[in-house]
Each structure stands twice: as structure tokens, then as C-alpha cells.
Amino acid sequence: MAASTAPAPAAGESRLVRRGPRRADDGFRYLTLAAGLLVLAILALIAWSTTKEALPAFRDEGLGFLTSSRWAPNEGAFGTLAFIYGTFFVSLIALVFAVPASIGIALFITQLAPARVRTVTTFVMDLLAAVPSVVFGLWGVSVLAVAAPGFYESIGSPLAAIPGLGRAFGDPYNGKSFLSAGFIVALMITPIITSITRDVFDTTPGSQKEAALALGATRWEMIRGAVLPHSRAGMIGAVLLGLGRAMGETIAVALVIGSGSQISAELFSSGDALASRIANEFGEATGTWRSGLIGLGVVLFAMTILVNLAANSVVARATKKAG
Amino acid sequence: MAAATSAPSGRRSLTRSSISPGRRARNTLATVLIYLALTFALLPLGFVLYHVVSKGLGVIDGAFLTEELPAQVRGASGGIGPAIAGTLVITGFASLLAVPLGILAAIYLNEYGGKKPVAAVVRFLSNVMAGVPSIVMGLFIFTIYVLHSKDGFSGRAGGLALACLMLPIVIRTTEAMLQLVPDELRHAAYALGTSKSRTIVTVVLPAALPGITSGALLAVARAAGETAPLLFTIGASRQYNWSLSDPNTALSAQIFSNAQTGFPNAIDRAWGAALTLIVLVLLLSTIARVAAARFTVR
Numbered sequence: 001m002a003a004s005t006a007p008a009p010a011a012g013e014s015r016l017v018r019r020g021p022r023r024a025d026d027g028f029r030y031l032t033l034a035a036g037l038l039v040l041a042i043l044a045l046i047a048w049s050t051t052k053e054a055l056p057a058f059r060d061e062g063l064g065f066l067t068s069s070r071w072a073p074n075e076g077a078f079g080t081l082a083f084i085y086g087t088f089f090v091s092l093i094a095l096v097f098a099v100p101a102s103i104g105i106a107l108f109i110t111q112l113a114p115a116r117v118r119t120v121t122t123f124v125m126d127l128l129a130a131v132p133s134v135v136f137g138l139w140g141v142s143v144l145a146v147a148a149p150g151f152y153e154s155i156g157s158p159l160a161a162i163p164g165l166g167r168a169f170g171d172p173y174n175g176k177s178f179l180s181a182g183f184i185v186a187l188m189i190t191p192i193i194t195s196i197t198r199d200v201f202d203t204t205p206g207s208q209k210e211a212a213l214a215l216g217a218t219r220w221e222m223i224r225g226a227v228l229p230h231s232r233a234g235m236i237g238a239v240l241l242g243l244g245r246a247m248g249e250t251i252a253v254a255l256v257i258g259s260g261s262q263i264s265a266e267l268f269s270s271g272d273a274l275a276s277r278i279a280n281e282f283g284e285a286t287g288t289w290r291s292g293l294i295g296l297g298v299v300l301f302a303m304t305i306l307v308n309l310a311a312n313s314v315v316a317r318a319t320k321k322a323g
Numbered sequence: 324m325a326a327a328t329s330a331p332s333g334r335r336s337l338t339r340s341s342i343s344p345g346r347r348a349r350n351t352l353a354t355v356l357i358y359l360a361l362t363f364a365l366l367p368l369g370f371v372l373y374h375v376v377s378k379g380l381g382v383i384d385g386a387f388l389t390e391e392l393p394a395q396v397r398g399a400s401g402g403i404g405p406a407i408a409g410t411l412v413i414t415g416f417a418s419l420l421a422v423p424l425g426i427l428a429a430i431y432l433n434e435y436g437g438k439k440p441v442a443a444v445v446r447f448l449s450n451v452m453a454g455v456p457s458i459v460m461g462l463f464i465f466t467i468y469v470l471h472s473k474d475g476f477s478g479r480a481g482g483l484a485l486a487c488l489m490l491p492i493v494i495r496t497t498e499a500m501l502q503l504v505p506d507e508l509r510h511a512a513y514a515l516g517t518s519k520s521r522t523i524v525t526v527v528l529p530a531a532l533p534g535i536t537s538g539a540l541l542a543v544a545r546a547a548g549e550t551a552p553l554l555f556t557i558g559a560s561r562q563y564n565w566s567l568s569d570p571n572t573a574l575s576a577q578i579f580s581n582a583q584t585g586f587p588n589a590i591d592r593a594w595g596a597a598l599t600l601i602v603l604v605l606l607l608s609t610i611a612r613v614a615a616a617r618f619t620v621r
Contacts, residue, residue, distance in 0.1 A: 028520035029435055035427035036436065036445040039452055039494070042487060046455070046463045053466040104360020112357060121361075123612070128368050130541075130608040132548025134575045135597045138582045139371045142590050187371070190364050218342060218350035241454070248456025250551040251575075255582055275458045275551070282555055297462040301455065308454035312447065 046301065054295035056288050065295060071261050071277075073285065078292035080274070080299060085263050086178070087273040087300070090253060091246040093182025094189060099239055101186075102193035109194075110201040111223060122198070129191035137252035140184040141176070145256055148175030176258030179267040181276075184252045193242040196315075200234030201227055233314055240311030244304050250275035274300040372601075379598025382591050388599070392561045392572070396581065399588045403596045405563045409478065409571040410603070413557065414547045416482035416567055417489060421546075422539045424486075425493025426528075432494070433501040434523055446498075453491035460487045461552035469556055476558025478571035484552035489542040496538025500531040533614055540611035544604045550575035574600040 057078050058065055068079025109121050204227045212222040258270025259280055274296045285293055393401025436442025464484040469475055504527050512522040558570030574596050581593035
């Protein structure tokens with residue numbers, strides 16, 4: 001809109017306006033352009049500056065930086081595979097909890113709740129999104145992880161009796177585990193995924209919903225037939241954005257994941273994600289060790305950029321179709 | 324819903340009773356699942372808030388909020404005064420950088436760029452930048468500023484990292500608010516012979532100001548709660564430090580380091596700091612939301 005109206009006054013301006021203000025006008029325009037380009041500059045600088053500092057570790061390890069799972073800084077071994085795995089495992093657990101919950105809440109807000117309840121629920125979710133991640137981390141380490149071993153024991157041992165499932169749980173050692181971390185991260189990404197899916201559900205044309213109801217559909221049939229198909233792309237985008245957020249989550253994960261270095265599919269065993277390993281070791285690291293940790297940051301940066309590129313293009317396509 | 328009114332006729336019709344049991348069961352099941360999702364999500368979140376408030380209240384008093392950090396993490400004495408000061412100084416500096424720059428960039432996107440390719444690229448990249456993990460912002464400032472400036476670990480470095488985090492949030496919310504300003508206002512200003520830059524500064528910005536303020540406050544609230552960008556940038560300090568050039572501390576950093584130690588006294592201090600931080604953050608975001616709700620540009 002603004003772009004199409006801009007040239008019109010500019011054309012007539014030259015005769016009416018003195019030279020001075022015109023120059024100020026251009027100056028302001030370039031100032032705002034510079035501020036916009038700053039984003040590009042910062043992203044480029046992030047990539048350049050972190051990669052440069054990580055080079056010593058990259059050079060030492062070569063491709064092994066990504067393919068080896070042996071991380072032993074005092075022996076000069078910097079394999080990050082275990083942390084890449086941990087990042088994905090924790091994010092996956094988080095999504096398993098958060099996606100159904102978020103979709104449920106978004107459906108409640110957009111389809112079930114009366115206007116008043118809707119406002120209150122939205123407000124509560126927005127406030128929860130504002131709770132700092134370190135607070136979730138504190139809760140995780142001093143409440144959840146304390147209660148967890150007993151709880152894990154009670155769900156783990158009956159389920160482990162089922163053949164094949166025993167390997168999925170492992171020993172609940174001290175409550176700091178992939179599962180605890182995934183659960184905490186789920187709490188943090190639920191408000192984010194909820195708010196996006198809510199917006200997407202809201203773009204369902206009223207006429208389609210009314211039409212479904214008029215044909216005698218129950219509310220659930222209306223949701224399944226009108227709301228969900230309309231929102232599919234937007235929901236995928238929301239999940240991807242949640243995934244990006246989960247992968248970058250640092251502080252809470254650092255406190256409850258238990259700093260293990262092994263690749264394990266056991267929910268109760270400890271591990272580490274890229275971000276949490278950086279946070280836990282950076283204070284004591286020097287030399288190649290430190291550049292190895294910065295290298296973890298580079299890997300994380302690349303992974304989240306990819307996920308976010310995918311998410312943004314999916315969301316952009318979904319909203320273009322809706323608009 | 325409307326079908327219920329035709330119930331009295333009793334004939335085979337659109338009434339609820341004509342819905343087959345299977346369909347009705349599925350509908351009820353779906354409704355129950357939705358309510359379950361709501362409960363399961365809100366329950367732990369409620370627990371978190373409950374624990375923070377109940378454990379935090381026991382710790383907080385005047386001395387706790389003002390005293391310097393304890394010399395021994397183990398000990399019971401000491402407060403979080405310097406951390407509160409640090410959070411205010413660092414977040415304040417970050418806001419002074421990110422809010423004006425973000426508003427300028429949003430003005431470019433909405434008032435000048437529109438659908439031009441450059442604007443599309445900037446808009447896209449600012450969305451991508453919003454997804455960059457906060458810990459990466461911390462590493463970035465560590466590698467580009469802490470290692471090379473004479474400040475080293477300092478409040479200024481922490482502020483720079485937080486500013487990187489806030490910038491895309493400010494851009495996105497400000498652009499959304501500028502889009503809401505009706506074009507008629509701009510046309511009226513042009514018709515009076517006002518230059519474009521003057522129109523933006525004296526007409527468009529004031530019209531969008533409440534929304535922009537609310538977006539900026541949300542970004543500030545987000546930044547004030549962040550820990551990861553500060554880990555590698557602010558260093559550590561036990562005393563009050565209002566200068567940007569020296570190492571500093573912050574509420575979030577104190578919660579993290581105290582929680583890591585596991586000593587009971589340290590955990591208590593962490594709960595107290597957590598409640599202080601949450602109150603600060605919720606205050607900022609509530610003001611922001613009330614401002615947005617009350618003054619939304621029509």
C-alpha cells in the first residue's frame with residue numbers, strides 16, 4: 001500500500017518544496033534503509049565471526065567434528081555427533097508433548113471457549129510465554145528432577161516388563177535426563193506453538209464452518225472437515241518454529257539434562273544438547289577447547305537457520321493462501 | 324446448535340438425537356481430549372508459578388533485594404542487589420540500541436520498501452534472525468567484541484548481545500503497527516505539502532506510538548529474562564556496578580549459577596531472584612498488553 005502511494009507526492013514535490021528539506025527527506029530515507037540492512041550485516045557477521053573463532057577446532061577434526069561422537073577436550077578430541085543427536089532427541093520429546101497440547105489449547109480458544117474465557121486463556125498463555133527460561137530451569141532442577149526418579153521408576157518398571165520396551169527407558173539415575181529436559185522444553189514451546197496455530201485456526205473462513213454445521217456436522221466433524229484441512233500448512237510452520245526454538249533452548253536444558261556424552265535412546269539416561277554443552281563448559285574452556293565450543297555454536301546456528309528458513313517459507317505460503 | 328429448536332416436532336430431523344451414537348461419541352471424545360490438553364498444559368505451568376511464588380516469598384525481604392552478593396555461595400547471607408542493578412543497566416543499554424534501530428528498520432520496511440525486493444529480503448532475514456538461538460548471539464558478541472575490545476567482559480558486551488536478540492522483535496511488532504495506520508492520514512499530510520520524512524515523523528509514528536511502545540516493552544521483557552547471551556559476555560561481579568565498561572552480573576545469571584551449585588542456601592537465593600525477575604518481566608509485559616489493548620490503532 002505505502003509503496004504504491006509513495007511516488008505520487010514525490011513527483012509533484014520537486015516544484016513545491018525547497019532544496020533543503022528534500023535533502024533531509026532523502027537522508028531520512030537512507031537512514032531507515034541502513035537500519036534495515038543492519039539485519040543482513042549482523043547475520044553475516046554472526047556467521048563470519050563465529051566460524052573464524054571455531055576454525056582451529058574445525059581444522060583439527062576435519063569432518064570428524066560432525067561425524068565423531070568422542071568429545072574429550074583434554075585429549076584434543078572434538079566430535080559433536082552426540083550433542084547433535086541430543087539436540088534432536090530433546091526437541092523430539094518436547095514436540096511429542098507440546099504439539100498435541102498446543103493444538104488442543106488452540107482449538108479450545110478458537111472453537112470451544114466463550115468470548116470471555118477465550119480472552120482469559122489467551123492472556124494466560126501470553127504471560128506464560130514471558131516466563132524466562134532460567135526460571136523453568138530452576139523449577140526443573142530443584143522440583144522436577146527431585147521428584148522424577150520415583151515417578152520414572154513407577155512408570156518405567158511396569159512398561160519395561162513389556163518385551164522390547166525396556167530399552168526405551170533405562171535407569172532413572174538422578175532425574176536429570178533426556179525426558180526431563182524434553183518435558184521442560186515442551187512447557188516453554190507450548191505457548192509459542194499455541195499462539196501461531198491459534199492465529200492460523202482463526203483464518204478459517206466462517207462460511208466454511210457454518211456450511212459444515214448447516215450440513216449437520218458435529219463440532220468435531222466441523223473441525224476435521226473445515227478447520228484442520230484449511231490450517232495444515234500453518235500448523236506445520238508452527239511446529240517447525242517450535243522445533244527451532246526447542247533446538248536453541250539453552251539454560252533450562254543445561255540444568256536438567258545431566259551432561260552425559262553418550263548417544264542413547266533411553267529416555268531416562270543423561271545426555272547433552274549442543275546449546276547446553278556450550279553453556280556448561282564455556283566458563284572453564286580455553287584454546288582449542290573454546291574454539292570447539294564455538295564450533296558447536298556454529299553447528300547450532302546452521303541447524304536453526306535451516307529449520308527457520310523452512311518454517312518461514314511454509315508460514316509465508318500458508319498466510320498468502322489465506323489472505 | 325440451531326437444530327435444537329426444531330426438536331419439538333419429533334419427526335426424523337436434524338435434532339441431536341438423529342446423530343448416530345458413533346458420531347456423537349467421537350464428538351464427545353474430541354471435546355474431552357481438547358479439555359485434557361488444556362489441563363495437562365496448564366497444570367505444570369501452574370506448578371511452576373506456584374513454586375516460584377511460594378519459595379520466593381520466603382526469601383525476599385528488604386535486605387535480600389539490596390545487599391551485595393555473598394562471598395560464599397554456600398552461605399546464607401547476602402542478597403541480589405547488584406544483580407537487579409545489572410539487569411536494569413544491561414537491559415536499559417540494550418533497549419537504547421535496539422528500539423530506535425528496530426523502529427527505523429520497520430519504517431523502511433513499511434513506508435519506503437513495501438514490496439521491493441530489498442525490503443522482502445530484509446523482512447525475511449529479520450524473521451530468520453528472530454529464530455537465531457540466544458546463546459549464538461552471546462557467542463557472536465564474545466567473538467566479535469569481548470575478545471577484541473578493551474572492555475572485555477562487561478555490561479556493554481551483554482547489552483550488545485541482548486540488543487541483537489531484541490532487534491528482530493522490535494522490527495516485527497513495529498512494522499505490524501505501522502501497517503495499521505490508515506493511508507488516509509498519509510495522503511492528508513501529503514496534500515498539505517508535507518514531505519515524506521516529516522509525514523512519517525509527525526503523523527504516522529504518533530498514530531502508531533501506543534502499539535510500538537507495547538511491542539518495544541515486550542522485547543525488553545524478553546531480553547530481561549535472557550540468560551544465555553549473558554553467560555559469555557558480562558563476566559562476574561559481586562558488587563554494585565552501574566558502569567557499562569566493567570564486568571557485571573544480572574538476575575538471570577545469578578539464578579543460573581546458584582541453581583547449578585545445588586547448595587540449599589544457593590537454591591533459596593535462586594528462588595528469590597526468580598520471583599524478583601518474574602515480577603519484573605510480568606510487570607513489563609502486562610503494561611505492554613494493557614497499552615496495546617487500550618490504544619490499539621483503528
